[in-house]
Amino acid sequence: MLRNVAVLALEGSHAFELGVFCEVFGIDRSDEALPVYDFALVSAKGGSVPTRHGFDVHAPHGPERLSCADLICVPAFDIGVRQPDGLIDGLCAAVERGARVLSICTGAFLLGQASLLDGRRCTTHWRYTEELARRHPRALVESDVLYVDEDPVITGAGTAAGVDTCLHLVRKEHGSTVANAIARRMVAPPHREGGQRQYRERPHPREGTGSLTPLLDWIEAHLDQNLTVEDMARHAHLSPRTFARHFQQETGTTPAQWLTTQRVLLAQHHLETTDAPITAIARRAGFGTVDNLRHHFARRLGVTPQSYRRTFRPPHQES
Incomplete structure (x- = not known):
């Protein structure tokens, strides 16, 4: 059962995707009889981390917090910023002991750096799918889907698709009634299939x-x-x-x-x-x-x- 959630605050994190994880997993909704998670923000050393938007996020926990997480969430970040090896090692050790990892958008590049995409179907924002496949040729990159669930590795496409990806996991763990209730609180569509196309530019x-x-x-x-x-x-x-x-x-x-x-x-x-x-x-x-x-x-x-x-x-x- 999903109870303990750790969200990585990476250098160069994108605020929206980081906020999606906080909104879905980090809010106490016990007044509505909805699940409450043991939630933590984690950074490479613990402390303040600069986002891509010019402000810092305070993450009180270091990589050691990953050792007890049931789910590790990886937000979008600037892929030109190489992330510390300590986070990579923590991700790999967590998956090896049975934890899930869930990325949104370019967060998939960190999973690729950790070799967690090797031999697995995955996705990212449609603008970056070719680059993800180039950097990680053993990954089975799907270029035009909202999310891919290759349990224990779940990857979501860009920005708003992160909401779909997180709600998919909530639905999988707790059922559609819980997922729909959280979606209503977020004023979000209750369900979009992972195989639905990303909203590329079209007429x-x-x-x-x-x-x-x-x-x-x-x-x-x-x-x-x-x-x-x-x-x-x-x-x-x-x-x-x-x-x-x-x-x-x-x-x-x-x-x-x-x-x-x-x-x-x-x-x-x-x-x-x-x-x-x-x-x-x-x-x-x-x-x-x-x-x-x-x-x-x-x-x-x-x-x-x-x-x-x-x-x-x-x-x-x-x-």
């Missing part, structure tokens, strides 16, 4: 097409129905081809992939919070049959619905 939607938010709300209210791309396009008053292009531009994924993600999330919610039979949940989530539900659960989460319920359903709800 803007045609002027006048407007936001798809009303359509997405309508889809979420009708997940139990047999929705097709044609149905969604008709509701948006667009041709299927134009709709599919506009949907990809606004959400970064296809209508079918987005629909499946929402159905899996709805099924997770019912499995965590209700006594409903699996057959009923499959119908409510729009999968129709238990076999379809199992198939998509296995592809997205790597577990069966029954196993998910046993893991994440609060004990007081067991029948």
Whole structure:
């Protein structure tokens, strides 16, 4: 179980990515019955560390604090700044004893320096994927995803994708109800798939097409129905081809992939919070049959619905 979190304050750290770790893992939310972590900022020697923005961050702990962490978080930093060997050694020793490491953006370069990406799928901000692959040729760099979970090494793409990466781990450890509650506190999307494309520069939607938010709300209210791309396009008053292009531009994924993600999330919610039979949940989530539900659960989460319920359903709800 994830309880002890250490966040590296690196020389040249980027404040946003460092702040994401502090926001997700460093705030006491016990008033909402959400997990509270033993949280620490760690630097190479302990003390003040200069960020890339011209101010210092005080990290009271040195590398020895990594020895008891369940999770070590690595923020983005200026990759021209070589980090001390003590941090590298601490990372390697932690992973060897069973800890996880999670990087955001260029934080992956530190994992590469520690040889933790060798033979593993990984990612970073799309601007740096070629450089990461050049510096660490044994890493299996994926250039256009939000995050990659190669447990115990988890790598996230740039900036806002760090929120997705952290919430993914929270969801994996504590279930979707906890992850969604933290997302609401952060006013962040509750879930984006790791395989969703990064938001590279791409053509803007045609002027006048407007936001798809009303359509997405309508889809979420009708997940139990047999929705097709044609149905969604008709509701948006667009041709299927134009709709599919506009949907990809606004959400970064296809209508079918987005629909499946929402159905899996709805099924997770019912499995965590209700006594409903699996057959009923499959119908409510729009999968129709238990076999379809199992198939998509296995592809997205790597577990069966029954196993998910046993893991994440609060004990007081067991029948």
